[in-house]
Amino acid sequence: MTENIAPTSASIGAKILLLLVILLSFVVVVLLVWPVGPAAPTWMGPFQGDLRHFTAVLAPFLVIGFVGGLIGVAELVSTFKTYPREALLTRWAWVLIFANVLAAIAALLILRATTSPMSFLMEFLIVAFGFQGIIRTRFVLAKQVGSDKDGEVAINLGWLYDQFSNLARRQIDLELMNNRRTAVTRLLHYYPTLAELYDIALYTITARETLTAEEEQQKLGELEKLIDPKAPEHFAKTSIALMILENGGQSYVNLLLDQAMNQPGTAVATAAAPPARQDTLIRRLVDGYDLEGLVTLTNQLTDDEAVQEYVQLAAQPNPATSQAEQKATIAHFLIQQIGADALSRIL
């Protein structure tokens, strides 16, 4: 099992974009402040002048575009409160943010083309706040008394933006759902027992430092409802896996999966679940021995009279329990008293 958690193409794209922006900014800054001495090439002076002029023209658009993008990010973060980081890494999130950047730049261009020159501060206020507000506002001119939207006369200046933003949100939600499903399926694969999942979910909730005591209790209550005996087992497991994802986030799930795949003995894996080797040993003892055989095995493995007596009594026929339960108890007991290593050497 050497599967690795590969970063998404969206996160790689974002990193490349960020790197390019930083590189470009560095080049521009160096060219702008570089002193033009007598040894400099002849083209350097005019080029620097042009660059300064170009930067002065471009700067307002960059600032406005940045604010537009920031508003797009804020809109997405507030819409996808449970998975803000994951939502921002989707393809459609970038499309929506880029659309906001372009819309803000277009608004500044239109403002400059249609009005007399004004200070950049005024332009900034009009575009960054006025325009962004207008495209998200629906003006109701008249409304029938006591009626809902049907009786309204309204102008929705942001209709086009509404349609586009709804489309983007739907696509992001679908993409997130797909990612969530993948994460849940993998969690169920690597942590297949209800006990493991329950313990991880419990740890995830109690380890969160930002939760208030009330929120923690509420989440623990939700977790308890999920293991309700009436809930079907698969539903319980899937819901608990989803709860782990919602409370711990994608990175935490990736860490759990990574540890389950590569390092089964690390802190998280052992804190959350017993090693798989123990489960295998218990299965071998339960499936390979009858009750008498387990008593004989115990007597061969240890001289401790207390241990021998417990196993002897546990193996007695008892209508209140099943043979499987008796054998499993003895198997757990042997691992606890004799040790998994010693047992696996003998078996």
Next chain:
Amino acid sequence: MKRFQFELTDTETKVLNTLASRGAMSPSQVAAETWILPGDMRTMLQEMSSAGFVVLREDSNSPDGWLVAITNNARGFVNGSNGKR
């Protein structure tokens, strides 16, 4: 928080402490941890489940087919936040 109408024995308290510290496990694992015999364990867990101290449910991955976990109220009770009697 719920108050329990149930007088806990020392053995039951030991079971609850084990579940509170070790997390969800199979009844057979609890029995092995606490040195309680499997027949007594099953009866005890059923009583404790009826009293709301533990959740007992089927689990196909468990060697004995069952899973037991301490309830939140009982965890508070064990930790003393529910006014231990």
